Amino acid sequence: MKYLDEFSDPDLARILIDKIHDTTDRRWSMMEVCGGQTHSIIRHGIDQLLPETIEMIHGPGCPVCVTPLELIDKALAIAAQPGVIFCSFGDMLRVPGSRKDLFHIKSEGGDIRVVYSPLDALNLARQNPDKQVVFFGIGFETTAPANAMTVYQAERLGVENFSLLVSHVLVPPAIAAIMDSPQCRVQAFLLAGHVCSVMGTEEYPPLVEKYKVPMVVTGFEPLDILEGIRRTVDQLENGRAELDNAYPRAVRAEGNLPAKKMLNDVFEVTDRKWRGIGMIPKSGWKLSEKYRKFDAEHRFSVQDLHANESPICRSGEVLQGLIKPHECAAFGKECTPRNPLGATMVSSEGACAAYYLYRRLTVLPEVAHV
Numbered sequence: 001m002k003y004l005d006e007f008s009d010p011d012l013a014r015i016l017i018d019k020i021h022d023t024t025d026r027r028w029s030m031m032e033v034c035g036g037q038t039h040s041i042i043r044h045g046i047d048q049l050l051p052e053t054i055e056m057i058h059g060p061g062c063p064v065c066v067t068p069l070e071l072i073d074k075a076l077a078i079a080a081q082p083g084v085i086f087c088s089f090g091d092m093l094r095v096p097g098s099r100k101d102l103f104h105i106k107s108e109g110g111d112i113r114v115v116y117s118p119l120d121a122l123n124l125a126r127q128n129p130d131k132q133v134v135f136f137g138i139g140f141e142t143t144a145p146a147n148a149m150t151v152y153q154a155e156r157l158g159v160e161n162f163s164l165l166v167s168h169v170l171v172p173p174a175i176a177a178i179m180d181s182p183q184c185r186v187q188a189f190l191l192a193g194h195v196c197s198v199m200g201t202e203e204y205p206p207l208v209e210k211y212k213v214p215m216v217v218t219g220f221e222p223l224d225i226l227e228g229i230r231r232t233v234d235q236l237e238n239g240r241a242e243l244d245n246a247y248p249r250a251v252r253a254e255g256n257l258p259a260k261k262m263l264n265d266v267f268e269v270t271d272r273k274w275r276g277i278g279m280i281p282k283s284g285w286k287l288s289e290k291y292r293k294f295d296a297e298h299r300f301s302v303q304d305l306h307a308n309e310s311p312i313c314r315s316g317e318v319l320q321g322l323i324k325p326h327e328c329a330a331f332g333k334e335c336t337p338r339n340p341l342g343a344t345m346v347s348s349e350g351a352c353a354a355y356y357l358y359r360r361l362t363v364l365p366e367v368a369h370v
C-alpha cells in the first residue's frame, strides 16, 4: 500500500540500522514523545534492532493516558445525568475513573455514544434538541483543530444543547517539564510528526537552545522512525543540538495556518494537570471567553470531584520514562487490557498496552495458555 509499504521496506531499514550502528560510539537515551511512535517502535521491534547503548524512553504522548483522573470522574458524573447524550471516541470508554468507567455508566443506563468525529456529536445535538449532547474532547495539538471547528460550527449554527468537555494538552510545555525534572535522563527527543504538521516547528528552537538537546521531527512508519533516530544519533555523537525535520513530507515550519487560526480563536492557553505527572503551567487549552458557553464543566457544575488513583499503578513513572511498563509489579498480572488499573494499559497508544500487546515480558499469565 502506497505510503505504508514504501516506508516499511526491509532493505532500506537494514541500511538505516547499519548506519545507526556505525555512528554510535557512546551510550544515549532519547525519548519519543508520541504514543503512536511508541507503538510503532515496539510493534516493529525497532528498539531491539538498535545498538544496546541506545535506550528509547517512552514519553507522555498518549492523550488518553495523560487525561487527569479528576476529568475522567467529571466525564462519568456528566454522562450519568438524565437527559445527557455523552459522546466520546471509543478508547475512552474503558479508561478507569476512581470507581467506574464509561462502560459501567452505559450499563447503568447512561446514554453513551461512540462517535468517529466531534461533528457526529454536533449532529446528534441537532437531532436531539431536548437532550444535552456532550463531546469528550481530549488530545494533543493534533485532535484540537477538529474540536475547535466543531465548537465554531455550534456557534455558527446556534446549537445551544452541545458542549465540549475539554482536556487538550500541549507538547512543548511537557518537554520543558521533563527536562526540568531532577530525574530526567533524556538526551534527545523524537518530536511527534502529526503535532508538528498542525503547529509547525517554531516553538521548538527555544527549547533546543535552553536544554541543549537535539530534537528531530519524526514520522510513524518504521523508516521514518529509523531515520529520526539516525539523525538524532548523528547529532549526539557530534556534539550538536539542533532542530531537524525528518518528516518533511508532512511538516512545514509554519504548520497548518488555517488550523492554527481556528485554534487561536476557539481556545486559550491554560495550566493543565497531566495524569501521572501533575500540574504543568500553560500546558493545555480551554475554551476562550468567546466560546465559554460551550464548556461542559461550566454547564454541568462538576468542578470539585475528589479522585483516587490505584495505589499500585505506576503509570506516572511510565509516562515520565522513569520505568518501563514491565517493571511495574502489576503488569500482566492484576493489570491487563481486560482489567486495566491505569490508562496506559487501556489506550491504543499507551506504553503498557504496547508492551502487553507485543509481549515484552517473558511470562504473560493471561495469554500463556493461548
Ligand code: SF4
Pocket (backbone or CB within 6 Å): 312, 313, 314, 315, 316, 318, 325, 328, 329, 330, 331, 332, 335, 336, 340, 341, 342, 343, 344, 345, 352
Ligand atoms: S502495568 Fe497497569 S498498573 Fe502498572 S503502570 Fe501500567 S497501567 Fe499502571
